[in-house]
Amino acid sequence: MTSHVLDLAGAGIGPFNLSLAAQLDSVPELAVRFFERRPSFAWHPGMMLPGAEMQTSILKDLVTATNPTSPWSFLSYLVAHKRFYQFLNAEYEAVPRKEFADYLGWVARGLTSLRRKRARSPCQ
Numbered sequence: 861m862t863s864h865v866l867d868l869a870g871a872g873i874g875p876f877n878l879s880l881a882a883q884l885d886s887v888p889e890l891a892v893r894f895f896e897r898r899p900s901f902a903w904h905p906g907m908m909l910p911g912a913e914m915q916t917s918i919l920k921d922l923v924t925a926t927n928p929t930s931p932w933s934f935l936s937y938l939v940a941h942k943r944f945y946q947f948l949n950a951e952y953e954a955v956p957r958k959e960f961a962d963y964l965g966w967v968a969r970g971l972t973s974l975r976r977k978r979a980r981s982p983c984q
């Protein structure tokens with residue numbers, strides 16, 4: 861029989877809970893779920909202005925400070941998208957917010973503990 865008892869439930873999937881979900885992905889013995897009211901992940905939709913850059917280090921991603929070997933780091937995202945060497949050689953001073961938002965979306969799509977509101981469902 862499948863148990864539906866959770867150790868942790870989170871309301872909303874913004875960077876805060878996404879970080880928690882990514883951290884807990886390496887703790888499979890915990891049953892965790894995060895619930896988002898939007899149908900898909902979006903970080904400040906409508907605010908991805910052209911040329912806007914992050915003001916924080918890429919090491920301040922969702923996981924690196926506490927779990928540098930996590931598969932959900934920004935560097936893992938670059939490798940998965942075959943952008944690591946390009947990124948390294950370009951020596952960017954800052955990451956575009958659009959790219960960081962894409963990183964966050966990549967993590968959100970990869971984690972199995974996340975649940976979103978179903979699109980066009982009249983019951984939700």
Ligand SMILES: Cc1cc2nc3c(=O)[nH]c(=O)nc-3n(C[C@H](O)[C@H](O)[C@H](O)COP(=O)(O)OP(=O)(O)OC[C@H]3O[C@@H](n4cnc5c(N)ncnc54)[C@H](O)[C@@H]3O)c2cc1C
Pocket residue numbers: 871872873874875876877878895896897898902903904907913914915916957
């Ligand atoms: C315009 C703007 C630009 C910013 N730029 C940066 C930046 O460049 N760098 C930086 O470090 N910080 C930036 N910030 C700070 C920002 O607060 C954080 O980046 C981050 O978005 C905070 O994450 P969060 O998860 O706490 O909240 P949010 O990003 O607000 O996410 C909350 C999520 O919870 C969902 N939700 C809320 N209530 C419910 C509910 N009852 N049920 C289900 N889902 C729910 C929402 O739909 C949303 O997806 C910026 C903030 C703003 C407003």
